[in-house]
Amino acid sequence: MFELLGITPQGLVAQLLVGLINGSFYAMLSLGLAIIFGLLNIINFTHGAQYTMGAFAAWIGATQLGLWLGNPDITLGYWPALVVVPLLVGLFGIVIERTMLRRLYHLDHLYGLLLTFGLALVIEGMFRHWYGISGAGYDVPESLTGAFRLEGIGLALPKYRIWVVVASLSVCFASWYFIERTKLGAYLRAGTENPALLQAFGVNVPLLITAAYGYGVALAAFAGVLAAPIFQVSPLMGSNLIIVVFAVVVIGGMGSIMGAIVTGVGLGLIEGLTKVFYAPASDVVVFVIMAIVLVLRPAGLFGRER
Amino acid sequence: MDRRRIAVLAALFAGLLLPFQDVIYVVFIMKVLTFALFASAFNLLLGFTGLLSFGHAAFFGAAAYVTAYLCKELGWPTELGILAGVLTAMALGYVVGSLAIRRLGIYFAMITLALAQMVYFLEVQIPYTGGEDGIQGVPRGTLLGVIDLSSDTAMYYFVYAIFVAGFALIHRAVHSPFGQVLKAIRENEPRALSLGYDVARFKLLAFVLSATLAGLAGSTKSLVFQLATLTDAHWHTSGEVVLMTLLGGMGTIFGPVVGAATVVGLQNYLSGIGSWSTIATGAIFVVCVLAFRRGIVGELAAAARRLTGKRAR
Amino acid sequence: MKKKLLSVIIASTFAAVAHSAAAQAGKISDDVVRVGVLTDLSSIYSDLSGPGSVLAAKMALEDFSKDGKVLGKKVEILSADTQNKPDIAANRAREWYDKDRVDAIVDLPATNVALAVMEVAEQKNRITLVSTAASLPITNDKCTATNVHWMYDTHALSVGTAKAVVDSGKKSWFFITADYAFGHALERDASKVVTDNGGTVLGSVRHPFPGSDFSSFLLKAQASKADVIALSNAGNDTINSVKQAAEFGIMGSKQTVVPLLMFISDIHSLGLKTAQGMFLTEGFYWDQNERSRAWSKRFFLRHKKMPTMVQAGVYSAVLNYLRAIKAAGTDEPAAVMAQLKSMTIDDAVIQKGKIRADGRLVHDMLLLEVKKPAESKAPWDYYKIKAMIPGDQAFQPLSKSTCKLVKK
Secondary structure, eight states: OOOBTTBOHHHHHHHHHHHHHHHHHHHHHHHHHHHHHHHHOOOOTTHHHHHHHHHHHHHIIIIIHHHHHTOTTOOOOHHHHHHHHHHHHHHHHHHHHHHTGGGGTTSOHHHHHHHHHHHHHHHHHHHHHHHOSSOBOOOOOGGGOSEEEEGGGTEEEEHHHHHHHHHHHHHHHHHHHHHHHSHHHHHHHHHHHOHHHHHHTTOOHHHHHHHHHHHHHHHHHHHHHHHTTTSOBOTTTTHHHHHHHHHHHHHHOTTOHHHHHHHHHHHHHHHHHHHHHOGGGGGTHHHHHHHHHHHHSTTOSSOOOO | OHHHHHHHHHHHHHHHHGGGOSSSOHHHHHHHHHHHHHHHHHHHHHHHHOOOOSOTHHHHHHHHHHHHHHHHHSOOOHHHHHHHHHHHHHHHHHHHHHHHTTSOHHHHHHHHHHHHHHHHHHHHHSGGGTGGGOEEOOOOOEETTTEETTSHHHHHHHHHHHHHHHHHHHHHHHTSHHHHHHHHHHHOHHHHHHTTOOHHHHHHHHHHHHHHHHHHHHHHHHHHTTEEOGGGGSHHHHHHHHHHHHHHOTTSSSHHHHHHHHHHHHHHHSGGGTHHHHHHHHHHHHHHHHHOTTHHHHHHHHHHHHHTTOOOO | OHHHHHHHHHHHHHHHHHHHHHHHOSSSGGGEEEEEEEEOSSSTTTTTSHHHHHHHHHHHHHHHOTTSEETTEEEEEEEEEOTTOHHHHHHHHHHHHHTSOOOEEEEOOSHHHHHHHHHHHHHHTOEEEEOSOOOGGGGTTTOOTTEEEOSOOHHHHHHHHHHHHHHTTOOEEEEEEESSHHHHHHHHHHHHHHHHTTOEEEEEEEEOSSOSOOHHHHHHHHHTTOSEEEEEOOHHHHHHHHHHHHHTTOTTSSSEEEESSOOHHHHHHHOHHHHTTOEEEESOOTTSSHHHHHHHHHHHHHHSSOOOHHHHHHHHHHHHHHHHHHHHTSOOHHHHHHHHHHSEEOSSSOSSEEEOTTSBEEOOEEEEEEOOGGGOOSTTOOEEEEEEEOHHHHSOOGGGOOOTTSOO
């Protein structure tokens, strides 16, 4: 059996699968960011906090909701949460867009960044205050516990992780299809190019923008619910992730939908490989790639310069 | 104009008297001064050249590490330690700057962030920095072999002198023909280019100058607190300096100073309320962006202009 | 202008000298004993220390005297947030010592924070009582004459857990280590114990700190076929490692997962279902004896959570600091330190504790096993006590300490 730097081919396949799982999280989060940036021209720093909100909402639904309502039997299970939570958090996003972000569209990117950064601090701080820093655990749903044993390569792959890849990639490609291939999606794209003209054609652009923000935020919350059984549900889970996801969006090309998805998955794989060969660098590899890409291809891999 | 000069002199003098009061702790003032210098250096880039760097902590942190290492482990005298720190920041600024200035806007910010993350990674990995324990117990030494800086009061005057010198340099740069070109680039880069200015060279100069002064602030800070740690180089510090500048008033001379005092003060005086401090800080930024976009100094200046009857802007 | 500056400098130097001289005089300096709890109120260690540590300090004062006084003088408990940043902590410590006349600072989560504050305290000749930080340099090359390292350290943790696990027949080890000084220290200390006791270390992997996905490292560990996967990380990193080990079916398999540092608050947030069966070492468990139960229940009533070992450590540190002042008849640091080092530490948290020349408080540690969900009869009933590790075995021997205060 041949080995490459002490790694068996089986081990390599396993690591790539793990990388793919992380990549699908990156893809889903960066997709939301890309949609928001494309249409609102806002770099949504709250994205990480909204992802945290998703995870916390799922956990609250499963363990706290009954206590709040005075009847411990009332719980929101995993599957309903997967639908309800993104809707709720998306709605929260819409409120933010209507009351705050709306006032910043005519200004520099910087202000949007700063406002959403402040909001992220507030949201994170509140979870920290109420639920503490170590957070809580959320169980894998009954139907997805256990692992597939791939005897051929001697690997146990948790069923839940497979579900995560399937769910997130389907959502990603559905979003892509919706935006690139449907009429409403065409409006969206037109809105990113020339909102004034689109408005003149009688399309309600402000509504479109609100909806887009809500959708982007809902995606983050969906990712949060998916992540809850894998990672500890803690106030910090989003802020650790957000900066990497930013890098993904920039590498993919700001505002490019396909770019965000492909780069997200790709970077997950590259990060997985780095963990195999030189683990301490796995945090920095994303930034090395970002620097190289930006120096060589200023608008990102899939972006156009504007 | 004369009145202005008197005001500046009065402020300078007030600075000299600060150690003789018991209300504000003198080390806290030193911290404010180092961050004020850091933010002013950053403002030179953001406020006067229109370039948002999201990696300024790299210069601040690298200089702090170099100074701390040389003074502690190799026993270098204080002045040389600072000089070496500043030169490191300058060199690093040249490298990062020459890569970053080729791009604009958000891409510029992201390149600086990426490079700063790499610097951070190196600082985590190389053995000289002591990992997350940092370099502790850096001796403040004696200035020119005469003045013992271990006294907080002596140290204060040293830091104050550095701050005034750095601030004066920035002030001078902004009001020189060089500064005018920078502003022209900020307002309309193609136009500056068409007027025959070597825009890239000016940007690079501004970047290196800003990085150098950020390094000076970092070196000074490592001596004030007698330590250099990863906090100095973390991207949160890069974010903090953006906040200081915006909060105080970007593109105003005194804005960053006020912003630094506010942010450092918030950190210090909100620390008793624990988890509420994050929430309060966040809320302040939200309110600032929504209601006081010109920053504290910017809003005050606008109010003053309204009062004196001149039209705002 | 220049002349003025010079005279200002001279005047201020005199003022500073006079200042510090005044602090030395009197039985109780400035007639108040101030104890500052410098802890993490808002960042990653706020659950295991944080507000609970502040409460523990207050309880220590209440238990010491009903009227809150020592030698007839008032005692004040102050608290502040380090935000887990050494420069903020050092700044606060300087301000406390210089301006607010704080006499002792307790808790100090994270080694970098502790070292920064100890440095300041040494310069100002004031006391630090470290409870949460865990690295060995605190009582070795970075030791100070005015510091006591109260609860535990990386050496005690690795000796406790690693020796027990190797002795149980699990000889080959693989480490998943957080890539920072603390993680390296844990790995180094534990590896030594493993090899000294006849085990082998098959390998290790270093992950960036903080991390969130550990599956890749776990797969590597699994592939190594080691008997034991040791986690030399802390806090949420450990929680996530254990959680994901369970997900990949490692928990409860032939391979044993051993967290080298875990607090009861971590077990609480992880849940027994995932954590069951793990071995770990702590310096205190609320259910260890009658006195600890009585004290912990009072703590629980006010904090809604059982104390972690470091919160208990803060209680013990403050209580004994006040006892030492009373016995010495002064709060002068050198006299108090001499008193602390000569007395036996005995309270609800620590029994038969002795403070050595290097500032190490030596006391018995506990080897614990996390209960199965069925065995747990009440909330916070999480551990079975497997063994008591005598202090002189758990901690690094004084002869090996590189502390400058140890006479060789």
